[in-house]
Amino acid sequence: MKLLSRYNFPGGMRPATVQDRREYYLNEFQVGKMKRWFDHWSSPVVFALVIGRHTRIFPKEHRNKFRDTIVIDEYRSFMDVLEWLLKYPPESVYYDRNIYTSWEQARTKQDVKDLGRKYGQEMAFDIDPENFTCPIHGSLEQKMERHQGLSFCRLELQLARMQVLELYELLSRRFGDIQIVYSGRGFHLHVLDDKVLWWTRKKRLAYANSLIRKRFVMDEWVTAGGIRMIRLPYSLNSLVSRIALPLKPSELESFDPLTDPRVIPSFLGGRA
Ligand SMILES: [Zn+2]
Structure with a gap:
């Protein structure tokens, strides 16, 4: 447990135990809602999970792969994905934002330079506290020097x-379908417009940089496409024990992840 002391989180947030994670995926995780998130996808959805890279909390039987990214690219239905989550109760679950034209393409490693030519990608913005x-x-640099790069207040x-x-307001002037997701730490904005899916890496990077020049703080590598995995909505962020949840902009105004029962798993008393 000593290793966990390097992360400081605001009141009530703490890493989930293996038992907490199992309970969540067994009793609370809503497969139907996750499935609806992908309703507009007609291409293969690749998932990935990490068992315990940051928390070093993992079931003993998986001690040899607790740091690995385990890719889920062979399943028949979303219920199968749930079986993976019960087998490896994960620290984090992601999906690949790449729009692959076939499962064959999805199962081969894709290079970011092929973005916009061989495959598309859902555009996303990552804003973390x-x-x-x-x-x-x-600053983040000062927090990193103290080895607290993942901590926030x-x-x-x-x-x-x-x-x-x-x-969100700025993006709304240019794009039609934008989803906001609370990620457990910060927030993700997903742009679902078809026209954006086939933007090249260069175009994405230029756009991200134009926003950074307007003083937006974001991870440009997520927007440019280099980091293509993004947290799966409705999954449990086990680093802080919060549920990743899509939010309407009007809900965001008063959203407080420390007290909102919709993002607090029942093992911490949420969703009563
Ligand atoms: Zn602070």
Whole structure:
């Protein structure tokens, strides 16, 4: 448990135990809602999970692969995916934003330089609280020097939430279908418009940089496509014990992940 002390989270957030994760995926995880998230996808959806890379919490039988990214690219239905989640109660679950034209293409490693030519990608923006400079905890660099690069506080969370609303407004002027997802730490904005799916890496990077110049704080590598895995909505972020949840912009105004029962798993008393 000593290793966990390097992360500080605001009140009530803590890493989930293996038992917590099992309970969540057995009793609370909503496969139907996850399935609906992918309703507009006509291409293969690849999933991935990590058992315990950051928390070092994992079932003993998986001790040889707790740091690995386990790719789920062979399944018949979304219920099969749930079986994987019960077998390896994960720290984190992701899906691949790439739009592959076939399962064969999905199962071969894709290079980011082929983005926009061989395959498309859902565009996403990643806004995390630790990236904001805090009057108490300093900049991300200062937090990293103290080996607290994943830590964040309530104030940083507020700063992230405000910026997501601003970014949503800006993106709305140009794109039609934008989804906001609370990720357990910060927020993801997904742009689902068809026209964006086939943007090249270069075009994505230029767009991300134009936003950074407008003082938006984001991980440009996510937007440019280099990091293609993104947290699966409705999955459990086991680093902090919060449920990844799509939110309407109007809900974001008053959203508080420390107290909102919709994002607190029942092992911590949420969804009563
Ligand atoms: Zn802070």
